[in-house]
Amino acid sequence: MSSPEPLTRLVRLLARLPGVGEKTAARFALHFCLENAELAGALAAELEHLHERVGPCARCNNLAERDQDGALLCGVCRDSRRDAALLCIVAKVQDLVAVERSGAMRGRYFVLGKLLSPLDGIGPEALPLAALAARIEQDRVSEVIIATPPSVDGEATALLLARELTAQGVRVTRIASGVPHGGDLEFADQITLGRAIDGRRSL
Amino acid sequence: MSSPEPLTRLVRLLARLPGVGEKTAARFALHFCLENAELAGALAAELEHLHERVGPCARCNNLAERDQDGALLCGVCRDSRRDAALLCIVAKVQDLVAVERSGAMRGRYFVLGKLLSPLDGIGPEALPLAALAARIEQDRVSEVIIATPPSVDGEATALLLARELTAQGVRVTRIASGVPHGGDLEFADQITLGRAIDGRRSL
Structure with a gap:
């Protein structure tokens, strides 16, 4: 069927959303047309x-959200009850949202925007290390929690950050990696299980 | 986290799309913000x-799509190669799109927009029966294929349409209902299997 041209354009744009294929995009587009x-x-x-x-x-x-003066300061940075001396480093905004949802973080954040990735040509110079160092200095941060993902790139970035920041005299910690809550040891991969054992705690 | 107000509004709107919950809507909204x-x-x-x-x-x-004169005539109705004497009746536009995708329909369509549903107070008077009769008259339709869904409301509507249209002297057919292609008889429900047997064809 030759579907109306505006509908085809709409489908093409909606199909660029994450996890949305052409069929779902068409469903969304029809919904927009048929709804009021x-x-x-x-x-x-x-x-x-x-x-x-x-x-x-x-x-x-x-x-x-931009305020009346055009300045951009997020809800976490504006929240004065947050512990400025505790800084959590994440790779991207989506990860920050996930950590916030857990409710376990009472400090503030720093979003790197990228991870070390030698294969993609992203080296240490591409990371905002100077801005991070300035932030730690300015806020008198005492502990940095590195919450980059437990992937190859995430681990490499964590190691680099740990080296840089320890030299700055700040305590550096890394989020735990292990068997997820509700997970089955039987089906955990060997690296995850290895990390769970390496990271064991006394009870 | 107090997420920016425009983001919250965006999530609320996106969550009104079919099959989109709050989590997916948030994912879409973040994608819109973080993309260029x-x-x-x-x-x-x-x-x-x-x-x-x-x-x-x-x-x-x-x-x-509205043309320059402001008239609305769809691609199927504009396509002169279509057989005007063959009319397929569907419940909604989404169903028309699905039938078109099958490529098995060489005629034109009539979208009812609703189905008989006594429980929701939708009786025969709510269906566009006069417009349908006029269309059949005008296009000299010889066969009407009723492609309402094989649900209670769809079957009731099909029976009503068959009665009305047969009186108008037109051949009325109903799409087949049975075990779907690739489906397993073992897992087919009893009504589907019953229909498949009732609708058997000689080979």
Whole structure:
């Protein structure tokens, strides 16, 4: 069927969302068309000004809403109850959101934006190490929790950060890696199980 | 975490898409924020004018793009190679799209928009029976294929349509119901299997 041209364009854009294939995109597009005009209009209004309203926090790179003066400071950095001396380093904003959801972090964050990846040509010079050092200095951070993912790139980045930051005289810790909550030892891969044993704690 | 207000509004709108929960909506919203502004802007532009550009086809209720004169005629109704004497009745546009995808339909369509549903107070008077009769008259339709879903409401609607249209002197057929292609008889429910046997064909 030759579907209406605006619908085809809409499907092509929606298919660029993460985890959305052409079939799901078509389902969304039909929903926008067949629903009353309110949903499409409201979403258009939000999306149109999204990048003017929301941008990276000037202190930690988390997403922040622009205030009246045009400054970008995220909710975590604005929250005075947070412990400024505790800094959690994450690779990307999505990871920050996940850590926040856990409710286990009472400090602030620093979003790296990338990980060391020699194969992709991302070396230490590509990481915002100077900004991080300045932040630690300025906030008198006493402990840095490195929460990069337990992947090859994440571990390499953690090692590099640990070396740099220990030289700066700050306590550096790494999130635990092991069998996930509710997970089955029988089905855990050997690296995960190895890490769970290496990282054992006394009870 | 107090996430930026524009992000929260965006998540709330995206969660109204079919099959999208709050977590997926948040994933989409973050993607819009962290991607360059082009995707959000392009999607906003498409959505803003969607309901001016696309609307129900004047002849069959399929989705159609408005032409320069403001008229709405869908691709199927505009396609002169289609057999106007063969009319397929479907419940909704999504079903029309599915039938078109099969490539098995060389006629045109009529989208009912709803099904009989006594429990929801939808009786025969709510169905566009007059418009359907006029369409059959006008296009000199010789066969009507009823492709409402094989559900209680779909079957009831099919029976009503068959009675009305047979009186109009047109041949009325119903799509087959049975074990789906690649399906397992062992796991087919008893109604499906019963229908497959009732609808058997000689080989």
